[in-house]
Amino acid sequence: MSEMQAERVEGTPSEPVTAEPLLELSQVTKSFGGLTAVGDVDLIIRPKEIISIIGPNGAGKTTVFNLITGIYRPTKGEIRLEGKSTVGLNPDQVLTRGIARTFQNIRLFNNMTVLENVLVGQHTQLKAGVLGSLFRTPRVRHEEEAARERAVELLSFFGQSLVDRQDEYVINLSYAERRRVEIARALAAKPKLLLLDEPTAGMNEAETLEAVGYIRRLRDELGLTILLIEHKLAVTMGMSDRIAVLDYGRKIAEGLPEEVRRNKMVIAAYLGQSAEEPEQSAEMQEQTEDHEVK
Numbered sequence: 001m002s003e004m005q006a007e008r009v010e011g012t013p014s015e016p017v018t019a020e021p022l023l024e025l026s027q028v029t030k031s032f033g034g035l036t037a038v039g040d041v042d043l044i045i046r047p048k049e050i051i052s053i054i055g056p057n058g059a060g061k062t063t064v065f066n067l068i069t070g071i072y073r074p075t076k077g078e079i080r081l082e083g084k085s086t087v088g089l090n091p092d093q094v095l096t097r098g099i100a101r102t103f104q105n106i107r108l109f110n111n112m113t114v115l116e117n118v119l120v121g122q123h124t125q126l127k128a129g130v131l132g133s134l135f136r137t138p139r140v141r142h143e144e145e146a147a148r149e150r151a152v153e154l155l156s157f158f159g160q161s162l163v164d165r166q167d168e169y170v171i172n173l174s175y176a177e178r179r180r181v182e183i184a185r186a187l188a189a190k191p192k193l194l195l196l197d198e199p200t201a202g203m204n205e206a207e208t209l210e211a212v213g214y215i216r217r218l219r220d221e222l223g224l225t226i227l228l229i230e231h232k233l234a235v236t237m238g239m240s241d242r243i244a245v246l247d248y249g250r251k252i253a254e255g256l257p258e259e260v261r262r263n264k265m266v267i268a269a270y271l272g273q274s275a276e277e278p279e280q281s282a283e284m285q286e287q288t289e290d291h292e293v294k
């Protein structure tokens with residue numbers, strides 16, 4: 001893993017964070033006709049943080065991901081990566097600037113092997129031109145070889161089993177394994193910021209625990225910054241440095257997991273209760289540990 005490894009993360013979530021923002025959303029709004037899917041959202045993500053976005057169905061979480069990755073252009077507001085605006089860039093350009101993602105519904109090429117899927121993720125990194133590729137010049141062959149080695153190295157981040165199965169079609173893999181391949185493909189673009197859309201969806205408890213482990217390692221060993229949408233609240237609470245809560249497109253709360261868990265507006269948004277019922281927070285605490293809540 002030597003080439004991929006960055007320096008280990010300094011500090012813990014409880015220490016004060018002072019680094020410059022890696023990603024900054026200011027007053028970001030996205031309207032579809034009369035519907036404000038995301039309204040005036042501010043969010044700062046600093047290097048090596050793990051930040052979660054949570055909220056009920058239709059709260060605007062996926063739309064925020066689509067705005068950050070250039071699928072949608074904000075109706076209003078600004079998005080900056082390392083201080084530079086990304087508004088108006090297309091998804092490929094955003095990827096080249098350092099933001100990669102995975103999807104709620106895994107999007108792999110089922111008719112390709114594990115290795116080939118990861119190689120696809122490297123397309124932004126390859127330099128060979130059309131002529132070089134046609135005539136398979138030594139430079140192209142060298143680049144292909146290096147790309148393969150790197151793809152195997154990325155798979156090995158998840159253990160030996162994916163390396164051993166690199167030539168299998170992804171369709172033959174379990175759901176949890178395919179999620180790992182999708183992350184390996186995202187890593188192939190050498191991102192600074194990784195967006196994970198429900199990375200433990202469809203997983204059983206053991207697979208979920210394993211996923212939490214490798215998401216932490218993505219930060220701790222590879223130095224990545226991670227923004228995720230996660231509907232298993234116990235998972236979110238356990239692994240996030242900070243949590244932002246959306247409801248009807250607005251950010252209604254942001255803070256440490258404990259702060260968010262006790263926030264009256266958050267409890268009201270999730271349980272449909274009046275925000276004036278403070279004694280319900282303990283109940284939510286139990287409920288959020290037991291249930292999957294979107």
Ligand SMILES: Nc1ncnc2c1ncn2[C@@H]1O[C@H](COP(=O)(O)OP(=O)(O)OP(=O)(O)O)[C@@H](O)[C@H]1O
Pocket residue numbers: 032035036037055056057058059060061062063064294
């Ligand atoms: N392309 C679109 N055109 C019109 N409305 C849209 C579009 N995309 C999203 N919306 C609407 O915007 C709102 C926010 O949707 P979004 O998918 O971002 O929510 P979400 O929090 O990700 O929901 P879920 O948890 O169900 O995935 C919803 O009311 C949705 O119907």
